[in-house]
Amino acid sequence: MNSINLSQSETASATELAESYRLDISRKLVPKKRSEMGQFLTSVPIARFMASLFDSVEYGQIRLLDAGAGVGSLTAAFVEEFCSRTTHPQEIYIKAYELEPTMIEYLQSTFTNCCRLCRDNGIDLQEKIEVEDFIEGGAKQLANDLFQCPPAKESFTHVIMNPPYKKIRSNSPQRKWLQAVGVEISNLYAGFLTIAIEMLRPRGELVAIVPRSFCNGPYFKSFRRFLLEQMTIKRFHVFESRTHAFKDDEVLQENIIFHAVKGAALETVRITSSHSVEFSKEYGEMIVEDMTQRTVPYSSVVKPEDSEKFIHIATTDFEQHVVDRISVFNYIATLNHSRLDSRLRGNDA
């Protein structure tokens, strides 16, 4: 932390300071542990873009969850965003989970900077950092919740997250904690999302940056089902290049950002994409130079007849055309398969 001098911290914003912490700690993290713990931190432009996706507040009190908080870049961007809006909340409560001890001092500094910003804007900020495994802490709360009245689990109005990405082995403690609350999941990021969604209040909002892998494939089928039952997706942003979102860290993942609201009516989905990550604010909206955008009916993203619940994020009309054609073939194939199946079973009888 010695690299951050006081004069810098008095003039820089909470988010800019978090960016300097991110760059500082990224140099100190041990590469092997870094990849084991999924410690790839969000840069300022992406964090600000994510924070800008939340709707305006109807609540006097915001309760924000940042699970796997790192140095707190997402929280800082969130606080900055809400302090800059015309309608302020009166109170913000933030709960951050972070397992890595070397992040904690930075995270505490980010919270101090956020407190200062809130105080200047007449907002009361309370915060709590849990230095524990979010999956363990969350699963225990959910398990206790089954037997207690009033509920044992904490609840939140907002979740912002860039969860760690890692396969969870079948014999790992995290897999067992998740199984104990009835969740069968093989990747840590889907486990983080599941617990966070469980903790979200009705009409609560979630913004996350995650790999695109959950959108299709059999491993994520039960997660997709859960996600789509609980949440209504309002926005996807796709990074067209695998390298760009975490370019400082050489992460070769196809990443997407999504915004979803718990229990909202199904309407349209806005799909944007870009190669660049250099978002900036224009006319109150975060945009990026090469951004494409489409607004599509919900049924173009999740086909109502699709039992696999694949999530189609077509960034161009041509891609959508291909998706729609393939879906028709799949639907006909499924129908033919089930007709054949019932005829065969009829013949067997």
Ligand SMILES: C[S@@+](CC[C@H](N)C(=O)[O-])C[C@H]1O[C@@H](n2cnc3c(N)ncnc32)[C@H](O)[C@@H]1O
């Ligand atoms: C992908 S990084 C994102 C950090 C931060 N949210 C950001 O966007 O810059 C994930 C963070 O989760 C932390 N982490 C990994 N496993 C965790 C766990 N089981 N519980 C809590 N935090 C965890 C890592 O140490 C890392 O800081």
